[in-house]
Amino acid sequence: MSEVLTLGVKGVLGGLFVVAFAALSETLRPKSFAGLLGTAPSIALASLLVIDVTKGSAVARQESIGMIGGAVAIIVYCVSATLAVDRWGALRGSVVAFTAWFATAGALAALLWA
Numbered sequence: 001m002s003e004v005l006t007l008g009v010k011g012v013l014g015g016l017f018v019v020a021f022a023a024l025s026e027t028l029r030p031k032s033f034a035g036l037l038g039t040a041p042s043i044a045l046a047s048l049l050v051i052d053v054t055k056g057s058a059v060a061r062q063e064s065i066g067m068i069g070g071a072v073a074i075i076v077y078c079v080s081a082t083l084a085v086d087r088w089g090a091l092r093g094s095v096v097a098f099t100a101w102f103a104t105a106g107a108l109a110a111l112l113w114a
Contacts, residue, residue, distance in 0.1 A: 016046075017042030
């Protein structure tokens with residue numbers, strides 16, 4: 001499959017998944033879940049589906065493991081940012097949170113793809 005066609009399929013599938021997740025989030029309470037379910041899961045599913053079809057399930061599996069690692073790293077970032085910004089202010093707290101994210105993401109990448 002050509003690169004242009006692959007990008008087109010990812011775009012169409014991503015759009016369809018965004019609409020499906022938006023419809024699902026409309027039924028949930030509180031409404032703040034709508035933003036959470038709006039884009040990231042739908043784009044990830046579309047990307048994994050296209051990767052599975054074009055490159056095979058082994059590559060899709062590796063990509064999904066990377067997505068899980070990224071999710072863990074962003075959770076560490078959010079928790080550390082909440083604590084660090086409260087304690088040291090916006091600039092230093094953000095640097096601390098970014099450092100925590102970078103260390104977590106690097107360690108997970110080293111563990112997962114070693």
